[in-house]
Amino acid sequence: MSDTIDLLERIGQNATLRHADTAELAATLEKENASASLLAAVASGDRSHLAEELGNKSNEPPQSTNFPGHEEEPDDDEDDSVEAPEHPTPDRRRNSPDRQ
Template sequence: MGKVIEFLERVGSDATLRHADAETLAAALADTDIDDATRAALMDGDRETLHRLLGERPFIVAQMQIGPDEVEVPGDDKEENDKEDDGPAISRTPVSDESR
């Protein structure tokens, strides 16, 4: 597996290999100690076969935090205040006689 990882690192760091045609990629693979089945998977871009040959499984991790939408803070009585009904709101703004 180390040889395959080294080759993939080489391809990733060399733009001529990353965008190479099949012939150039095959020549680069010929310089390695990688077995024929793995070479074929690399040439075909067959990730499933490559994972199987290397004994690896795709690694997927959810990056979302799972939990309540809102965290309760002790002493925070926001919800209690929202439920209380203080009756109709009374305006304390003086009204002039002209606006009547």
């Protein structure tokens, strides 16, 4: 298994291997005595062959996140002043006895 990991690391570091076609990569891996699982994964494009060799452990995402909370900020367009009531109170000056 460590040989497989070493070969995968070399493929990742070498742009020529990383972007090689399937036949070229398979030929290179055969020369390096790669495992049957790695050769099968390259030939089929199915990584499940490697998952079996490397332990096939599922990687469940954590249930919590490390991101800070987000609070929405008020819009700048909204007016923060007090709104007039729907039913304005009558003007007391109009009904006062002084105005008659």
